[in-house]
Amino acid sequence: MNKKTLPEQFRRNTAVAMIVCLFVLLWLPTLDLLFHLDHSPMPNENRALGKFPVLEATEKSVQDFPAGLEAYFRDHFGFRNRLIRLGSRWKHDLFKESDTADGLAGQAGWLFFSGDYMMEDFQGLKKFSPQVLQEWQTLLEKRRDWLAQRGISYLFVIPPDKHSIYPEFLPNWLAQRKASSKLDQFLAYMKAHSKVAVLDLRPVLLEGKKSSCTYLQTDTHWNSFGAFLGYQALVQALRLQMPDLREPLPLTDFVQHPTHQDAGDVAKLLGQQSQVVESNAVVMSPRPPLGRPAVIPADDRLPKKWKPLNNPVATQYSDATGKAVVFHDSFACAWYPFLGYHFQEVVYIWQYEWDAAFLKREKPTVVIDEILERLFDKTDPAELLQKDALP
DSSP states (O other), X not given: OHHHHHHHHHHHHHHHHHHHHHHHHHHHHHHHHHHOOOOOOOOOOSSOOOOOOOOXXXXXXXXXXXXXXXXXXXXXXXXXXXXXXXHHHHHHHHHSOOSOTTEEEOSTTOEEEOTTTHHHHHTTOOOOOHHHHHHHHHHHHHHHHHHHTTTOEEEEEEOOOXXXXXXXXXXXXXXXXXXXXXXXXXXXXXXHHOOOOEEEOHHHHHHHTTTSOOBOSSSSSBOHHHHHHHHHHHHHHHHTTOTTSOOOOOGGGEEEEEOOOOOOHHHHHTTOTTTOOOOOOEEEEEOTTOOOOEEEEOGGGSOSOOOTTOOOEEEEOTTOOOEEEEEOOGGGGGGHHHHGGGSSEEEXXXXXXXXXXXXXXXXXXXXXXXXXXXXXXXXXXXXXXXXXXXX
């Protein structure tokens, strides 16, 4: 009797436990909606999540309400953030894959931005049309000539994407480059058809990585050492037009040491910022008695509605002369501690289009256009020429 009773009691207890677990699991999403139990950060989805629909006394509103309600709960069901992050983490750890088309897990912990047709361009599958190449030539020559009429020098510089410097850390399934990139195509075209000063930073960064890492592992950007090498090449290129410009500072003028830095933008894109660490971050501190250029806000130089953190910035250094204006993206921000040693003032404007009235007011000695490789690949030069509106 006891032998039969014990298994029966066990089965009964197991069934009750399973019913309780199922009940808890069914109610967990609702409990999270009510009490916000899930504290996981929201995944980066580059879109607006669905909003709770408004029901109005119209036929269309009544018809659309169920679909809107479904979209809202699809984006807000309980523990959604945690489940998405767990799914992304397991997929990355087990299969080395990601759920986003804009992030790519490489080898040895390296992460790459794969948006903007990165893989196609890396494999040489994307090309500029002859018309676009001609439009780039027209734009750059127009800018150079407009400045030359005012005694101002000009330089166009393109920092490379991380995969152009560290292709060995791309996934094995991504075939190595077999054809020229858009940047190769552009540089060859300009060399054959124009005398505009264009600076390709790939050679110095490829050489520099032999001694130390030049890009961040979990981010799209170069680290401070890579930016320093870019700065040295930039000043050397400027000296070809401005012989009196001070030579670039040597590496021995700075103390280079590792520093803690949170996981970068690609890690956040992949939802891995809590699972990975940035190991290539460094600080370049000036060695005494060398001081630092002062960094000040410069919003009043070009008043308009700027995106957060994109406001104009200026560096000032009393021991130098002249003024530089830099039209740029996020890569040039790493030049603040270096380029400022060579000009009494450097004004950084975070945009690609020019403003003729602004340049006339500032009267710079030189204008520098900086644009990252992947952003250069997709920028429309004809649109920039129209926005410049140079006479």
